[in-house]
Amino acid sequence: MMTTAARALTSFERPTIEQCRAVAAVHPTFCEFDLIMDRAAFDALETEWNDLFAKSGKPANVFQTFNFCWHWANHYLRERNGQPSTLKLLLITARRDDRLIMVFPLVSERMRGITQVFWMGGSASQYGDALIENVPDKDAILRAAFDLLRSQSGADILRLRRVREDANVTPLMNELGATAAERLVAPYMDLTSAADFPAFEQRYSSKTRKNRRRLFRRLEEKGPMQFLRLHGGDEARQLAVEALGLKSEWLKSRGLLSNAIADRRMADLFADLAEGKTKPAGCIVSALKSNGEIAALEVSFACKARIAMHLIAFNLEYEKSGAGVLLLEQSLKDGYAEGLEACDMLAPGDGYKFDWCEKADPVVDWVMPLTLKGEIYARVYLGFLRARIKTAVKKLPKPLRRLMRDGAKIAAAAER
Incomplete structure (x- = not known):
């Protein structure tokens, strides 16, 4: 020190x-x-x-x-x-x-x-x-x-x-003249804008509310449904790891790769946070089960009456059943029951988040070079190459993206 x-x-x-x-x-x-x-x-x-x-x-x-x-x-x-x-x-x-x-x-x-x-x-x-x-x-x-x-x-x-x-x-970032490498928005739901969930959902169109009820009935027809809201414990630990697995499978189905999720340390970290056995950090694991099988999972973190919905994932077999939508709706109901004031869906501001959220907070990724070497790195890679590489990869056909994804996983495993 x-x-x-x-x-x-x-x-x-x-x-x-x-x-x-x-x-x-x-x-x-x-x-x-x-x-x-x-x-x-x-x-x-x-x-x-x-x-x-x-x-x-x-x-x-x-x-x-x-x-x-x-x-x-x-x-x-x-x-x-x-x-x-x-x-x-x-x-x-x-x-x-x-x-x-x-x-x-x-x-x-x-x-x-x-x-x-x-x-x-x-x-x-x-x-x-x-x-x-x-x-x-x-x-x-x-x-x-x-x-x-x-x-x-x-x-x-x-x-x-x-x-x-x-x-x-x-x-401080503005004073230093730091570069905004990326500007995003973080959509959120203000629960204080309504007394309870029935009042809150009136902001959505009648068609939207009917569609969600229809999704609920159709999934219920397939077998018993169960919602879980876990504030720690062994099952929360296991489901947090499973949530990362579901997210990884979803990414794979689209030829995408998240290095953060592919890193085993992420799963180990989420497991400890979700279990909450030592030094709890406000982790909540929510689940929707259909016929005893996991249909959708959510890993969130609560702090001072606000919840950050860190990870929402669904079983690909339930992709067309709206399991993720139903779990999110239940999480809102639970939020009211727990006295939460805001449900934050975090950045980036993907379109589906604005199906739920009317408000959003600006979020910035800041870059500040500290040396000449850092200045060159910021200008050449972060300022020019990185964004173009990401854009080019997104334009590739899914089969080629999957091939590149698998190659990246093998390379990462070799480095570890």
Whole structure:
């Protein structure tokens, strides 16, 4: 752990009041910044992190809870097959008057000669943000944390995915002139807009409501239906892994590949999160069974009256039966029963999500080069090649995409 103490913000470069851009020109009081790079130091933050989250965490910060990050670290930072993880902790904290007031949860990875920094939680999470008390000078504190990262981490590029418009770090990204590599929207349902589900569903057309009732009757005709809502336990553990399997099969049927889902660590992580045996992180597993067989599954994370619908998957044998639609409708009913205020379907803003959602929050993937090498990587690969490669692959015929997908899986397995 590297420590930088400061009389104002940092000892490596104390900014002027104008540079701080603090509200009402309030100059920051004493802050001590730590660059945490070892697991023991991370674990030691648990109580303080939880206190900070309870006081200042937002509902959308569900993936920045200590417990979620702890589980992620257990699977993604540990050795695999006798080899150390390529991921390294690079977490920045700020203290004022011996009290933790900021956590910037980051990790780094060096690949092909480039050291990249991104959110702790990586592709297993969704929204990314820093946790910070709502102090007048919070923007200046975040800027000082970034300056520490740039001067002492040795990183080439900062890549912050899924940053909401209302995130704490959004003003920092704008101030730095970071590049918006991708702009998305995250559709959500505002449950406070109606007293209960029957009132909420009146916003949908009568034709839509009739179609959903018809789907329910047709599936019911095939045999007994059962809805499950699991807040932890052995069955939740097993179903969370099965949900990833169903999603993988759906991707395969369309000639697509998700490296995140193909990575066995994702399934192991979801299993522990869903079971909730140690350090629960708000994971809820919902299921629809038909004749005792899984028809659809959902893995979500609840935080401060908001639920993030992380993964929705259905059995391909039930694709035409609307099993996913029926499970989502039941999840809304359960949300009202549990006193939730919002059901967030997350980015990207796919069309089917807007069949349910009337509102959406802007989300940005930010890129900020820290070195010349990082600048070249950002411009040549991220800014030019990557998007064109993705577009070209999507235009390929399904059989060819499947062939490429299988080849990529074999290559990934060989690397592991």
